[in-house]
Amino acid sequence: MARVVVVSNRVAVPSADGGVRAGGLEVALRSFLKRNHGTWFGWSGRVVPKSEIETRTVEHAGVSYVTVDLTRTDYQDYYNGFANRMLWPVLHYRLDLAEFTSRSLAGYMRVNEQFAAQLHALLRPDDIVWVHDYHLLPLAKTLRDRGWQNRMGFFLHVPFPPPEVLTALPKHERVILSLCHYDLIGFQTERDADNFTRYLRDECRMPSRDPKTFIAGQRTVRVGAFPVGVESARFNRLARRMVRSSFVKEVRASLADRAMIIGVDRLDYSKGIAVRMDAFEHFLADNPAWRGAVTYLQIAPRSRSEIVEYAAMERRLGETVARVNGRYGEAAWTPIRYVNRAYSRSALAGLFRSSRAALVTPLRDGMNLVAKEYVCAQDADDPGVLILSRFAGAAVECQAALLVNPFDSEAVGAAIAQALTMPLEERQGRHGELFRVLSENDIEFWGERFIGALALPVRDSPPMDDGSASPKRERERRAIV
Ligand code: ADP
Ligand code: F6P
Numbered sequence: 001m002a003r004v005v006v007v008s009n010r011v012a013v014p015s016a017d018g019g020v021r022a023g024g025l026e027v028a029l030r031s032f033l034k035r036n037h038g039t040w041f042g043w044s045g046r047v048v049p050k051s052e053i054e055t056r057t058v059e060h061a062g063v064s065y066v067t068v069d070l071t072r073t074d075y076q077d078y079y080n081g082f083a084n085r086m087l088w089p090v091l092h093y094r095l096d097l098a099e100f101t102s103r104s105l106a107g108y109m110r111v112n113e114q115f116a117a118q119l120h121a122l123l124r125p126d127d128i129v130w131v132h133d134y135h136l137l138p139l140a141k142t143l144r145d146r147g148w149q150n151r152m153g154f155f156l157h158v159p160f161p162p163p164e165v166l167t168a169l170p171k172h173e174r175v176i177l178s179l180c181h182y183d184l185i186g187f188q189t190e191r192d193a194d195n196f197t198r199y200l201r202d203e204c205r206m207p208s209r210d211p212k213t214f215i216a217g218q219r220t221v222r223v224g225a226f227p228v229g230v231e232s233a234r235f236n237r238l239a240r241r242m243v244r245s246s247f248v249k250e251v252r253a254s255l256a257d258r259a260m261i262i263g264v265d266r267l268d269y270s271k272g273i274a275v276r277m278d279a280f281e282h283f284l285a286d287n288p289a290w291r292g293a294v295t296y297l298q299i300a301p302r303s304r305s306e307i308v309e310y311a312a313m314e315r316r317l318g319e320t321v322a323r324v325n326g327r328y329g330e331a332a333w334t335p336i337r338y339v340n341r342a343y344s345r346s347a348l349a350g351l352f353r354s355s356r357a358a359l360v361t362p363l364r365d366g367m368n369l370v371a372k373e374y375v376c377a378q379d380a381d382d383p384g385v386l387i388l389s390r391f392a393g394a395a396v397e398c399q400a401a402l403l404v405n406p407f408d409s410e411a412v413g414a415a416i417a418q419a420l421t422m423p424l425e426e427r428q429g430r431h432g433e434l435f436r437v438l439s440e441n442d443i444e445f446w447g448e449r450f451i452g453a454l455a456l457p458v459r460d461s462p463p464m465d466d467g468s469a470s471p472k473r474e475r476e477r478r479a480i481v
Helices: 024-036 072-091 102-122 139-145 172-181 190-203 232-242 246-255 273-286 308-328 345-353 369-377 409-421 424-440 443-455 471-480
Strands: 004-007 038-047 055-060 063-070 128-132 152-155 184-187 208-210 213-216 219-225 259-264 294-299 336-339 357-360 385-389 402-404
Touching: 004 024, 004 102, 024 038, 024 369, 024 443, 038 072, 038 102, 063 072, 063 102, 072 102, 102 139, 128 139, 128 443, 139 152, 139 172, 152 443, 172 213, 172 219, 184 190, 184 443, 190 208, 190 213, 190 219, 232 345, 232 369, 232 424, 246 259, 246 345, 259 273, 259 345, 259 409, 273 294, 273 308, 273 357, 273 409, 294 345, 308 336, 345 369, 357 369, 357 409, 369 385, 369 424, 385 409, 385 424, 402 409
Parallel strands: 004 038, 004 128, 038 063, 128 152, 152 184, 184 219, 259 294, 259 357, 294 336, 357 385, 385 402
Antiparallel strands: 055 063, 208 213, 213 219
């Protein structure tokens, strides 16, 4: 079988201290490579002077991890700049937070070129390349420019907005249309895939063979939804074991029989943590009987802290926690416990199982693996309740959760009350349905489905004439791609 070379900005290189970093991409790809082996290429996470840039290779359990360093300028322009201050907010529908500069776009293109050069040097003739996430949209073009002809796939872990939002991205044709150098482009949900095909069809007038197959010059580009799952049964076993650990026992003892509600997110404005705290405040205001009887634990490791919007959000969250705790707290009870650190997967699994409800209320999220992990960690006989934003990709599969509009903090507050008082039979019914759906889309199927689809032969029927392929538009489009 051909070797799969996975490429992403972050690479979860195994470390001696077993250190953890929060992030859905790492969790999904670690699990894929554990089963399929291959190579994982990307940024080392190190920022160094140009003269000290190194490429390192670590071999571990059948996987080669190849990482490269970035200079401070590249890190600022590519990672902090274009990827995280322009693409991230636009892809999460936050045009108000997007900050465009030509300099950051140039840095983004430059780093993609550098990655392509380094990657090209290590590719073998029959390799399949699978690229991940918004940092590397133009990587296929830069590899094709170097003569790489093999199949290449791309998967976007974050949402893809409708063309009406996306076209606010300056130079969107240059960045987004370069995706058409991949053979298969995968999204988390059908809605994201539809937004992309609508962009290609209506905005770029790209000719298509069928609604999900486009003709880009000599290339056929297919589009599909491949929702990322979690290791459902394994996570359940882990959680079952971990509730007996001294760590979880200590946390439970500290609650003194109070119910626990949990939130676990990277500290990111897309996660809606501040409005969630507002919702908890509404809940305490409207349900005095629960004051002193429930503790909300929010675990939120810092993320992208050098970016001004993240630093501002961090300050605002600190103020919100202080306000709620100041208003409702007692000498013997702190309503919100707020922790800015990462925990091991096993510690999280045990905490999930010990919580009566999870608050997963992103304002917009590609998938949200925390929601799925929470469900899988539960005791089927006495499960907790998932309160989930309708704007998380996970909501498509998790219809049996308490689905909420995260912008309506009063309604989320009411959902907290509903979760805490939900009869056992209803909790069991909802959990049974959720666990069944999530088991059917276990993470092990995700990579196999994607690589299987990427390997499928492309039908060589003539393009479907949908009236969109005018010669003029085609010339314009070719000039752009
Ligand atoms: P994102 O990729 O945007 O960070 P996801 O919810 O899809 O969001 O994935 C986050 C992943 O990182 C999950 O697997 C979750 O368990 C893990 N994670 C989140 N917060 C923490 C934390 N505090 N400590 C360790 N892992 C975390
Ligand atoms: O999928 C969301 C994502 O951006 C991943 O690419 C990444 O693993 C995670 O969030 C963490 O972000 P960062 O790599 O910027 O620390």
